[in-house]
Amino acid sequence: MDRPILLDCRHVWKLYGASPERVFDRHGPSPGLDEIRKAGLIGAVRDVSVRIAQGEIFVIMGLSGSGKSTLVRCLSRLIEPTRGEILFEGRNLLQIPERDLIEIRRRKMGMVFQHFALLPHLTVLQNAAFPLEVQGVPRDRREARAREMIELVGLKGREHHYPRELSGGQQQRVGIARSLVVEPDLWFLDEPFSALDPLIRREMQDEFLRLQSLLHKTIVFITHDFDEAIRLADRIAVMKDGAIEQVATPEELVLAPATPYVEEFARHIPRAKVLTLRSVMAPARPGTETAGTLPAAARIESVAEQVVGADRPFAVADAAGRVIGQITREAVIAVLIGRSGGNGASRP
Incomplete structure (x- = not known):
């Protein structure tokens, strides 16, 4: 990988249950899934290490319950990992003060989730400008920036509409504009299109690729859909039971699956x-x-x-x-x- 590494995730664990550290005390730094379950714990994320380069679209995929959404929340520290290191621009997010973490989220990270979470009493313009309002940016500057993002995602002319007046795809575009308004270095998208109808979902994938060709963001994209993953990804991490089975390009996954699980995933892809x-x-x-x-x-x-x-x-x-x-x-x-x-x- 010849591009600089923006996000370096090292041996990250997230175990749910009482006193998760006891399983490490008993079984060492890499307890197995059976050992975790026998301890009455849930291994939501298990010993995950990935390095994500600047400008890369890194897709994390797996079936429901595989741990992909928990992992992305650990990467942004919305969920506190049990163990590990997460280095963003060389700083370990698990060791920095809460105040610094909030500033990183506000100014350097953008997040888009499956449920649009727009504020229903705010217009499109106000929703898109909201992150800058939280930062204390003056109204004229934040609205000018929000208008740029609204036009970028194809919603020019709808600035004064309310979320209830928009289609599902249009609402998701507002969510994307809102996440981009702070000009994030790292963009997290957690199944952003899965609630959309198939045709709109395809259109949003096209829009996503268009935006990336213009903006060149570093993106962590979560999906359970292999077709979506291979269409969007530079590299894909396939997860199962909280662990990563393989990290590879779409071609490598199809031509050289590392495990029977990945092979089965890729079997029916044309x-x-x-x-x-x-x-x-x-x-x-x-x-x-x-x-x-x-x-x-x-x-x-x-x-x-x-x-x-x-x-x-x-x-x-x-x-x-x-x-x-x-x-x-x-x-x-x-x-x-x-x-x-x-x-x-x-x-x-």
Whole structure:
């Protein structure tokens, strides 16, 4: 990872129950799940270590009860971890004074949750400006900033509407504008779209990706939906029973699942949605006439029609524009029918 680390989570635990420290006293620094349960405790988060880079979309996913929402609340210290370290910009959030933590949350962190939690007696403009009002920012400055965010999320013209006058998707956009108004360095989103209808949810995912392309935030995104995770993530952490099973790119999860649990999670995901041209391209052949050039990071699904419809292969280029391979219609078809093994190989 070549980008600076913004959030470094080291061996974080959250055990619920009476006197959780006793299980560490008895079984050492890494008690097993059975040992935790026999002690009458709930292992909501177990020995989690992750490093999240600046500008990264880091998705934490798992089924209900896997610990993903508890973990994100530990990362922001809305819940007090039982053990571990959480370093944000090099400072351990578990050791700083409460006053400093509040200031970090107000000025450096943004949070969006599944339930929009808008203040019903405030307008869109007032809701979006509320975090700056809490900071004591003068009205003209906070409203000017709020208007910028409202326009950014596509709600210009609705500044004086109340939440009850908005659709679910529009309400969530207000929540996003409110979380961005303080210009956070770190943005937490806990299943922000799961309460929305499928079509609106897809639109909000598109909006989220558009905003990220403009703002380049460091994002921790929680979901139980693998389709959503692979669409949005730079990397994904899969959780089960409070522990992380694997941290990897969407491609790596599909091509090289680390555990049977991750393999089962990834089993039914269409590979064309996940695999990039880089993973299935063949070596470049000098002198080959090509139909054009495609980016190595493009997902197969997004270019399949173009490649399959061409009578020549396409060159594949890296981010710097250098040709690093070529992609043929046969390779794309192999992915579409489920035969591709990655890196230009195919399974019989």
